[in-house]
Each structure stands twice: as structure tokens, then as C-alpha cells.
Amino acid sequence: MNQTNLAKARIPTATYRLQFNEGFRFQDAERIVPYLSALGVSDVYASPFFKARAGSMHGYDIVDHNRLNPELGTREDFDSYCDCLGRHGMGQVLDFVPNHMCVEGGGNERWLDLMENGPSSPHAAFFDVDWSPVKKELADKVLIPVLGDQYGTALEKGELVLSFEEGAFFISYYEHRFPIIPKTYCPLLTHRLQELERLLPPDHEAYQELLSIVTAISHLPFYTERDPDLVRERYREKEVIKLRLAALCRDYWPVKTFIDENVRIFNGEKGNPRSFDLLDGILRQQVYRLAHWRTATDEINYRRFFDINALGAIRMETPRVFEETHRLVLGLVREGKVTGLRIDHADGLFNPTDYFRRLQRSCFLETRLAGLGNRSRAREEEEPAGTLAEGILQLYDEMLEVSPRIKPFYIIGEKILMKNERLPEDWPVHGTTGYEFANAATGLLVDTRNGRRFDTVYARFIHEKPDFPEIAYQKKKQVMKFSMGGEINTLGHYLNKLSETNRHTRDFTLGSLTKALLEVIAHFPVYRTYTATRKVADRDRQYIEYAVARAKRRNPAMSESIFTFIEDVLLLRFHDSTSGDEQEQWLDFVMRVQQLTGPVMAKGLEDAAFYVYNRLVALNEVGGTPERFGITIEAFHGQNIERARSIPTALLTTSTHDTKRSEDVRARICVLSEDPGAWHDCLMRWSRMNRPHKATVQGIKVPSRNEECLLYQTIVGAWPAEDFTGNERDVFVGRIREYMLKAMREAKVNTSWINPDSVYEEAALHFVDTILQDVTANNFLADLRRTLPPLIRCGMLNSLSQTLLKVASPGVPDFYQGNELWDFSLVDPDNRRPVDFAKRIAMLDGLRTAEEERGPLALTRELLETMADGRVKLFLIGKALAHRRANRSLFELGTYLPLEVQGEQSDNVCAFARCHDGAMAIAVAPRFFTRLGVPPLGAAVWEDTRLVIPAAGSGRACRNIFTGERVAMSQQERVATLPLSAVLSDFPVALLEA
Structure with a gap:
């Protein structure tokens, strides 16, 4: 081979x-x-x-x-x-x-070992823990911000519970469990020792064994000991001590009774604060410091996944x-x-x-x-x-x-690419997970001509003119100050240490360096750079220079030399006097900054700004640029051409476990972009109808108009294609409630995860319940039901086009569970609801049987009449994937050729060909269906609109794989064309086999 x-x-x-x-x-x-x-x-x-x-x-x-x-x-x-x-x-x-593991809940053996053995644990190098943190009191300790209240309060409530099991002591806090260091067992075993003497004489073998165990404990090396021999000794002896204790308690009930009573005493008595001093004394000696979860903001000393305390980085x-x-x-x-x-x-x-x-x-x-x-x-x-x-x-x-x-x-x-960003060329991977395609496909369904009108509609409704870049900047700063302050403080001290080594920079203060670094990170245009050696790549240099320049302009009162120093460090522009060790420290600092900019971008952009800027929320998707109102057909083709050239085996996705809205929700919301006037009327009419249901909280009408704008788009996008049955309406209302609660907290405007405003939240959720109440007097619900049918129909057609584009474009099409039928899920956990696979299996079998019995053309006509049941999407996926599998080399290796569309409706179609080794497939995906009418079929809709076929494919007949129909090419002015009136005569999209 x-x-x-x-x-x-x-x-x-x-x-x-x-x-x-x-x-x-x-x-x-x-x-x-x-x-x-x-x-x-x-x-x-x-x-x-x-x-x-x-x-x-x-x-x-x-x-x-x-x-x-x-x-x-x-x-x-x-x-x-x-x-x-x-x-x-x-x-x-x-x-x-x-990147990380779960470190809460007591199930991670490596983390538990770290909790028992500290920096001398063999797993100490496994987790990214700073054993010499900024806060000196945490030296050689790990802050565990897991408590729901202040430590002292939680302790005196009896929420920290000491237990003794199989010769070992543990602390439990609800589902969390932490080991007690054997070195600190002595107070637990010697407290009230005279009481044991009443049960056992001092010369009793059990009594002597207990004293022997206490002596052995006192000789255990401490957890900060790094000498390999002493570490091995402690590991060996502490386990022997546990075995001896377990055996002693098993064989002599007076010892077990004595220890159990000590455990009860150490656990204290509610209402008697002094009774918890004993347990507090034990906890102060542990490797871990249990703390209120809010302390993570400033003092956490292990790296996390984003700002999730439960996920410790490795x-x-x-x-x-x-x-x-x-x-x-x-x-x-x-x-x-x-x-x-x-x-x-x-x-x-x-x-x-x-x-x-x-x-x-x-x-x-x-x-x-x-x-x-x-x-x-x-x-x-x-x-x-x-x-x-x-x-x-x-x-x-x-x-x-x-x-x-x-x-x-x-x-x-999993790499989120920002606008014009490319996957690092030195990554030996086959591509990304496909967020960029999801945004391109959604953007293609947005009518870019209406961007300014939508700006006006949004600004008039919320009574302000939001600036998305400014929102993103402010939210990134908010995240760094209130969620990741500890990480920023650590990097600020690190930067200050670097500045002290040179006489030209040592006068920069810790505060000014930390603030300047925060500003630079807030202006980063991408998730991160990838410097790993002393040579900075050109593309990374551009991002850093951009961020520093923007930070300088934003902060004219700050010394420009501080920003210049930060730029020097991030670009590794060493001074002549910078030693080799100092250069390594600079590089280490840069690589740690790179690990932080991504989480800041994710939390500030995806999980904050995307819930604040609600102009057209279909665009607020992972890796998206909401300020850009859709993309042109030319831009879509350009992205596909680049993907075919550089990463032809990347995933193409439209829904994932991380998307803010499912592909079908986004496809329907995109329909709103086609008629800003109609959407403006809906917003004003619905807001007027629902104004009486708003409560006033501290002088503010709840929900805010911006939240109201998000709510209406969410209801429009997630409303089912078929009427509610059984308890489905109640389930839907519950889903909208959960979504709005998460959205408001993520936005961090009127409430947040860190500081939830329960009164505000309850008022907003009551508004949701009231406007969706199915009663005769609810004018909003009646108006909504009149407004939705055309949006639902056009949204389904959008979804069919989007699905075809995914299957036929360069890359590997990916389908999220359940999305082969209509799926109107919102952000997680809504998109992790159980999938009815039995229904889908039966539908697919039924489609195969129907096609065999009646033929594809009759079946497609039936499917268009019953689009709401989702079989039409399942049919499209099954037929398109079968064709792709039968023509694998064509789609995997084939060139991508944008096709010119001529005629009156040319802007309503995205079409391209895939060509390889004499074979050709042509994908035809219409858009902007409110202009075309429903169903968008035949000559009455498409008139003279036609595809121009390249010379390589001219003269051929084409077969529509969905309907089985053959379409002949026309020769006009020495150019081969395909009339869309024939291509789209019986099905709203087409995949043609030439």
C-alpha cells in the first residue's frame, strides 16, 4: 500500500x-x-x-x-x-x-485525589490550578466556589456535614463530597478521649490501637511535601491508616460509637454558632477552601470552561x-x-x-x-x-x-470563525463543525435590501438606536468584570511582573496594566490567536494590532505607552535586554491570554450581546454577525468556492446542540425580513394589544420593549406547524417561559444569573402566560393565529431550500437529531427534548411505499398539500442523501460552479452545479417566497426565469431526482438554459442529475 x-x-x-x-x-x-x-x-x-x-x-x-x-x-x-x-x-x-472535566458532584476520582493531597498529588499537574495565586491565603489551596451562601452562614446552617465511612472522613454539601486530609484526622479521633476511657481501659488493645493510629497520623508528611519519597510514604501510610481505622471500628463497637459521637459534635448545633468552631477548624486545614459561588468572580484559582465552576480545565x-x-x-x-x-x-x-x-x-x-x-x-x-x-x-x-x-x-x-476569518492552515483537521455554513444559509434567506428599513422598525419600536459592535464591546467588559474577574486579575499581575523586569516599563502600575489589558481583550475581533512559538503569524499580528489600536482610541486618557507595552508583549517584540527566561515568560503569558479571549468572546457575544440586539434574531447565531443583514448570493457562492478549495470535508450544519434556534425556527423568522412594513405593523399592533398586561416594577414596564420584540419573534418562530393537541399548548407556553427567563438572564440588562431579580422575572413570565392564554378575550392570540399561516408556509419552503443547499454544497451535511421533520426548538435545553423516532421510522417507510405504488410525481404533489406534517422535508433529505451516496465522488471531489440566473425572478433563486469527471448535479434553491406566492410552482410564478448552463453540461437532459421528471435544455443565443418554469413545476426545490 x-x-x-x-x-x-x-x-x-x-x-x-x-x-x-x-x-x-x-x-x-x-x-x-x-x-x-x-x-x-x-x-x-x-x-x-x-x-x-x-x-x-x-x-x-x-x-x-x-x-x-x-x-x-x-x-x-x-x-x-x-x-x-x-x-x-x-x-x-x-x-x-x-479541555475540561467535571469537578463537582464527587464523581471525579482524580479531582478527589487532588482535594486530599494538594500540590503533591500525582494529579496536580493534570488540572490547571494556580498553586501560587494572587491571594496569598490561597497558596497551595484550591478555592471551591460551590456554596449557595457565605461560608460562615452555610456552616452554621449545618449544610456542611462531616461523615465517617470505612475508616475515612468526608465533608458533604448536598450532592458534593470532599475528602478530609488524613493528616487532619487527629482532632476528630482525640476529642473527648477521656470519654473513651470510660468504655475501654487505657491498656485495652483497641484503645492502644487508636493511639497508635493517632501517632501514625502525626508522622504523615504534609500535603505540600514535594519530595518523591515522602509523597510515596504519605500515600502508602494514609491508606494503611484508613484500613486500620475501618478494622478497629468494625471489631470494637465502643470505638465506632466514640467516633460517631465526635462526628455529631463536630457537626454542631443550629442556633449555637460556637458549636461549629470545631468543624471550622478542620476545614481550615484542608487543601480546598469551600466558598460562596460568587467568590469565583475574583478569586478562583483553577481554570474553568468559560465561567462554569463545575468544569475544571485540564x-x-x-x-x-x-x-x-x-x-x-x-x-x-x-x-x-x-x-x-x-x-x-x-x-x-x-x-x-x-x-x-x-x-x-x-x-x-x-x-x-x-x-x-x-x-x-x-x-x-x-x-x-x-x-x-x-x-x-x-x-x-x-x-x-x-x-x-x-x-x-x-x-x-469545533472552531467558531468570525467574519473573513479562516481555519488555521497548520491544523491537521478536515474542517470545522459547520457554524459558518449555518450562518451563510440563514443569511441567504434574509432580504438584504431591507436592512435599513429593519433598522428603522427596530429602533422605533424599542425607542433607541442600538449599535451592535458597541453592545458586544460593553458585554465583553461586563463578562470580564463580573464573571471572569479572577482570570483578568491573574493576568494583570502576570503582566505587571513582566513589566518590572525592564526599567522602561516598571513604572506602569498594576491597575493601569490590568485595565489596559481588559480593554485590548474587549476589542479582540476573533475568538483567539494561536501563537505557540516566538514567531507570531501575520494574521495573528493583524488581529492584535487591530485590538490595541481600538483600545487606544477608546481610552485617550490612558498612557499610550501602556498599550504599546501590551502590544509588544502580545507580538513578542522583545527588547535587546530581554533574557531567554524572560522571553519564555512573555510567550507563556501570550498563550494564557489566548486561552481567555475565546471564553470572553463566547460569553460576551453569544451569551449576552446576542440576547440584547434583537433586530432580526435569526441572525443571532453562534459565529454569526447580527449587524450584517444577511448575505448576497455572490457572497454565499464565494464561501462555497473557498470551502471546496480549502476544507471540502468540513461539516455543514444548520442545527446543533449549541444553536440558539433550530434551523426551522430561523428559516421562518427570516421570512419577516421580506416585508418590514408588515412586521412593523405586527409589532405595533401586538404591543398595543398587550400593553394592559404589563406590570410596573420599580418604575419600569415589564417586559421591556426590547424583550417584547424578542418574545414576539420567538413565538412566531417556534409556533408549531400543526394545531395544538392534548396538552401541547401548555407545553409550548412552558417552553417560551423557560426560554425568556434564560434570555433575560443571559442579556444581563434587567436580571442576570449572578443577580437574579425575581420580581422582574415573575412579572415578565406572567406577561408570557397572559398573552398566550387561550381565552376568547385574548385579541393578541386571535391576531397571531390570523398572521401566522403565510409565515409558516413560507418558513417551511425556506427550510426546504436550506436543507437542499446543505446536502449539495461542498462539505459533509450534518443533521441534528429529529430535524428531518419540522423542529421548532429553541436554545438548550429545549433542543435536547426526546425525539419520536418511531414516528420518523413509520413516515420513512410510508414514503418509500407510496413512491413505489404511485410514483414520485404523485407523491410530491401530495406532500406539498400536507407540508405541515413534515414528511416533505423527510422526503427531500432521503432522496438527496441517496443521490449523494450514489454519486459520492461528485459531491466530495467535484468543483463548485455558481450558475447564472436570468429573468424576472433571478434574485429569488440560488443555483449551482457540482461537476466531476463528466458527471454533473445542479441544485436549485428558491428564496423570498412572499414575493413568489405559495406554492411557488410553474410558469405563472417563474415566467421567463432560467438557469444558464455551462458548456460542459449543455445539450443534456436533466432529471429531477425528487419528481423523476426530465427537463430539456433550451438553446438561446448560443447559450444553453434550463427554464425554471419546468424545473420547478411540481416541487419547490430541485436537484437535477444531468
Whole structure:
């Protein structure tokens, strides 16, 4: 086998995202594999399925990377599910989490060991803990901001509970559990020792054994001890002490009774504050410092995932951490049970490029060992251990020298690209998870001509002119001050330390450096840069220079030299006197800043600004630019051309577990952009109708007009396509309530997660309940029901176009669970509701039977008459994926050719061709259906509008794969054309096989 074949990855043709949790297990997934295969899916795209926090609904809160989640089933269940995938020729792309682990709930053994052994724990280097933090009182300790109240209050309420189990002491706080350091057991074992003497004489063997244990405890090395021999001694002896204590209590009930009574006394008595002094004394000696959750803002000293205290970052840049966390996943790669990887939150890693390189190298080793099969085992027996692996890795390194960009295993990175940003070229990955395509597809459905009119409508309704860049800037600063102040303070002190080494910068104060750094980060135009050596890439240099320049202009009162110093550090412009050690410190500082800018952008932009700027919320999507009112067809084509050139195997998504709204919700909201006047009238009319239902809280009408604007768009977008049945209306109202509560808190304007205003929130939720109350006197609900039908119809047609664009564009189309039918989900957890797969299986079987019995043309006509049931979308996906699978090389390797559209309705169609080795497919996706009418079919709608066919495809007849109809090309003025009146005569979109 030549090196080209060795380096060739298995590329999916289409993926389907499954959300595993205790409600959807491995056995459930196995049952739907035949359905997914019949739908045309080549690979399951699995959410994380390693052991997570108990009850996890998403799997990102992993506690053990090397165990399957027992809540999902047994290893046998998993193997059976994977075998089923294999029988259907399907692969599995796994969502892998390398950046963090869950550190709350007591299920993470590594973290618990750290809590018991501090900086001398073998896992101390595993987690990203600052053992010498800014707050000196936390030296060699870890702040655990888990308490719901101040520490003293929680203690005296009896919420911190001491327990004794199997020879060990623990502290529990509700579901959280922390070990007590054995070195600090002595007070617990010697308190009231004279009382034990009443039960046991001093010469009794049990009494003597207890004293012996106390002596052994006193000789234990302390947890700050770093000497390897002493560390080993402590680990060995503390476990012996626990075993001795357990045996003593098991064999002698007076000792067990004595210790249990001490535990009761140490737990204190409510109403007697002094009674908690004993437990407070024990807690003060622990590695961890339990604290109110608000203290995390300023004093937390372990790196987190964003600002989530429960998710502690791990140091994946450390080789041992990489090896230990990837042991199981690489084993699954070797077994062929994982055929691709999606890497979560790549921007959180210290060095993403290095991580992806190591991952590709490791996956190459495992797949080659699997490929050698029995021969590898035989050679391993004959040759010294490691020789075979070393040979394979040497082969990989040699291949890498010849082809630096080889990617032998399918890996995609979760990377959010901002406007005009490209995926780092040195990442050995097959692309991103597809947020940029989702935004492009949505933007294409927005009528860009109406941007200014929509600005006016929005400004008039909320009585102000919002500026999105300014909102984003302010929200990023707000996040840094109130959610990530600890991280900013730490970096400020680090920067101050760097400034002290040079006489030209040592006069900069800590306060001015910290403020200037905050301003620079607030102006960062991208999530992060990727400096990992002493050479800064040109693109990163541009981003840094832009951010510093904007920060300077924003802060004319601050000394420009401070910003210049920060720019020098971030660009690694060393002074002549900068020593080698100082240069390494500068680089380390830069890499730590890079780990922070991403979370600041995510929390400030996605989770704050996107809930404040509500002009057209379909545009407020992960990786989106809401201030840009849609994109042109030319821009959409340009993005597809670039993707075909640079990352043709990236995922193409329209809905994910992270999207703010499902693809069908966004597609419907986009319809509003086609008629700003009608939307203005709706807003004014509905606001006037509902004004009496607003309450006044501290002089403010609730909800605010901006929140009201968001609410109406949310109701319009999420309203079901079919009438409510049973309790569906109540469920819908509950979903809208939950969404608005989350949206208001994320916006951080009138309430927030940190400082919830319960009175304001209750008033806003009462407004939601009232305006959706199904009573005769509710004029708003009656008006809404009259307004929605055309929006719903056009929204469904938008969704069909969007789906076709995804299937036919360069990349791998990805489908989020359940979205093969209409799905009007909102942000998580709304989009993690159970999926009715039985309904979908029955529908797909029914479509196949109907097509065989009546033919595709009759079926498509029926589907358009019953669009609300969603079968039309399922039909489109099934037919398009079948065609894609049958013509894999055409869609995977084919060139992308935008097609010219001529005629009266030319702006209403996006069309392109995929061409490869003489084969051609043409995708035709209409848009702006309010102008076309419903259904948008035939000559009455399309008149003289036609596609211009390139010379390579001229003279051919084309078959519409949806209807089976053949369409002949026309020759006009020596140019071959296809009339849209024929192409779209019976179905609103077309995929033509030439």
C-alpha cells in the first residue's frame, strides 16, 4: 500500500447527531441504526459517551475519560450498537472533550485525589490550578466556589456535614463530597478521649490501637511535601491508616460509637454558632477552601470552561495528560468503533495546533495496528515491546516530511470563525463543525435590501438606536468584570511582573496594566490567536494590532505607552535586554491570554450581546454577525468556492446542540425580513394589544420593549406547524417561559444569573402566560393565529431550500437529531427534548411505499398539500442523501460552479452545479417566497426565469431526482438554459442529475 492510501481518511457522506443520556442509551441508538442507514446517513455523530456527572443530559461534564458512561448501558450494549453500525456500513464520529472535566458532584476520582493531597498529588499537574495565586491565603489551596451562601452562614446552617465511612472522613454539601486530609484526622479521633476511657481501659488493645493510629497520623508528611519519597510514604501510610481505622471500628463497637459521637459534635448545633468552631477548624486545614459561588468572580484559582465552576480545565499540553485521557478513545479507534473525532472547544487548549498533530499521529498508529490485525500481534510477540509502534510512527513522520498537511484520520474541530476569518492552515483537521455554513444559509434567506428599513422598525419600536459592535464591546467588559474577574486579575499581575523586569516599563502600575489589558481583550475581533512559538503569524499580528489600536482610541486618557507595552508583549517584540527566561515568560503569558479571549468572546457575544440586539434574531447565531443583514448570493457562492478549495470535508450544519434556534425556527423568522412594513405593523399592533398586561416594577414596564420584540419573534418562530393537541399548548407556553427567563438572564440588562431579580422575572413570565392564554378575550392570540399561516408556509419552503443547499454544497451535511421533520426548538435545553423516532421510522417507510405504488410525481404533489406534517422535508433529505451516496465522488471531489440566473425572478433563486469527471448535479434553491406566492410552482410564478448552463453540461437532459421528471435544455443565443418554469413545476426545490 502506498503512502497516499495510508494517509487517506474515511470521510463520511452524511452525519446524524445523537444526544446520548439516560433517556437515550446505546440500545436505543442501535434500534434506529437501520432507519438512519435507510435515510442515507453514513455516520452517527455521537455526543460524548464517556462517564459523566450523574444525570448528565449532554455528556460534556466528563468525570472519567477512560470509562463508558454507565447510565448509557453496559460495554456489551455499546459493542452491540457498534456492531450494528458495522453491519450497515456506518461509522461513528465521536464528540471528544479534551479541555475540561467535571469537578463537582464527587464523581471525579482524580479531582478527589487532588482535594486530599494538594500540590503533591500525582494529579496536580493534570488540572490547571494556580498553586501560587494572587491571594496569598490561597497558596497551595484550591478555592471551591460551590456554596449557595457565605461560608460562615452555610456552616452554621449545618449544610456542611462531616461523615465517617470505612475508616475515612468526608465533608458533604448536598450532592458534593470532599475528602478530609488524613493528616487532619487527629482532632476528630482525640476529642473527648477521656470519654473513651470510660468504655475501654487505657491498656485495652483497641484503645492502644487508636493511639497508635493517632501517632501514625502525626508522622504523615504534609500535603505540600514535594519530595518523591515522602509523597510515596504519605500515600502508602494514609491508606494503611484508613484500613486500620475501618478494622478497629468494625471489631470494637465502643470505638465506632466514640467516633460517631465526635462526628455529631463536630457537626454542631443550629442556633449555637460556637458549636461549629470545631468543624471550622478542620476545614481550615484542608487543601480546598469551600466558598460562596460568587467568590469565583475574583478569586478562583483553577481554570474553568468559560465561567462554569463545575468544569475544571485540564492541562492537555502535558504528554501524560494526553496519554491518560486518550487511552480509551484511541482503543475504540483501533477497534474501528470510532471512525472520526469532533474535538470540543479546541480554542480552550493551550496549544491547539500541537494537540491536533499529536492526535492525528496517535490515530494513525491505532488504525495501522488495526490494519495489520493478527500480523501485528505476531510481530509484537517476536519483536521487543514498542518496536512495531515505533516503526509505524516513524513511517508517519516520514510521510509528514513529504506531505506536511496529511490528515490520515477524520478529525473536525469545533472552531467558531468570525467574519473573513479562516481555519488555521497548520491544523491537521478536515474542517470545522459547520457554524459558518449555518450562518451563510440563514443569511441567504434574509432580504438584504431591507436592512435599513429593519433598522428603522427596530429602533422605533424599542425607542433607541442600538449599535451592535458597541453592545458586544460593553458585554465583553461586563463578562470580564463580573464573571471572569479572577482570570483578568491573574493576568494583570502576570503582566505587571513582566513589566518590572525592564526599567522602561516598571513604572506602569498594576491597575493601569490590568485595565489596559481588559480593554485590548474587549476589542479582540476573533475568538483567539494561536501563537505557540516566538514567531507570531501575520494574521495573528493583524488581529492584535487591530485590538490595541481600538483600545487606544477608546481610552485617550490612558498612557499610550501602556498599550504599546501590551502590544509588544502580545507580538513578542522583545527588547535587546530581554533574557531567554524572560522571553519564555512573555510567550507563556501570550498563550494564557489566548486561552481567555475565546471564553470572553463566547460569553460576551453569544451569551449576552446576542440576547440584547434583537433586530432580526435569526441572525443571532453562534459565529454569526447580527449587524450584517444577511448575505448576497455572490457572497454565499464565494464561501462555497473557498470551502471546496480549502476544507471540502468540513461539516455543514444548520442545527446543533449549541444553536440558539433550530434551523426551522430561523428559516421562518427570516421570512419577516421580506416585508418590514408588515412586521412593523405586527409589532405595533401586538404591543398595543398587550400593553394592559404589563406590570410596573420599580418604575419600569415589564417586559421591556426590547424583550417584547424578542418574545414576539420567538413565538412566531417556534409556533408549531400543526394545531395544538392534548396538552401541547401548555407545553409550548412552558417552553417560551423557560426560554425568556434564560434570555433575560443571559442579556444581563434587567436580571442576570449572578443577580437574579425575581420580581422582574415573575412579572415578565406572567406577561408570557397572559398573552398566550387561550381565552376568547385574548385579541393578541386571535391576531397571531390570523398572521401566522403565510409565515409558516413560507418558513417551511425556506427550510426546504436550506436543507437542499446543505446536502449539495461542498462539505459533509450534518443533521441534528429529529430535524428531518419540522423542529421548532429553541436554545438548550429545549433542543435536547426526546425525539419520536418511531414516528420518523413509520413516515420513512410510508414514503418509500407510496413512491413505489404511485410514483414520485404523485407523491410530491401530495406532500406539498400536507407540508405541515413534515414528511416533505423527510422526503427531500432521503432522496438527496441517496443521490449523494450514489454519486459520492461528485459531491466530495467535484468543483463548485455558481450558475447564472436570468429573468424576472433571478434574485429569488440560488443555483449551482457540482461537476466531476463528466458527471454533473445542479441544485436549485428558491428564496423570498412572499414575493413568489405559495406554492411557488410553474410558469405563472417563474415566467421567463432560467438557469444558464455551462458548456460542459449543455445539450443534456436533466432529471429531477425528487419528481423523476426530465427537463430539456433550451438553446438561446448560443447559450444553453434550463427554464425554471419546468424545473420547478411540481416541487419547490430541485436537484437535477444531468
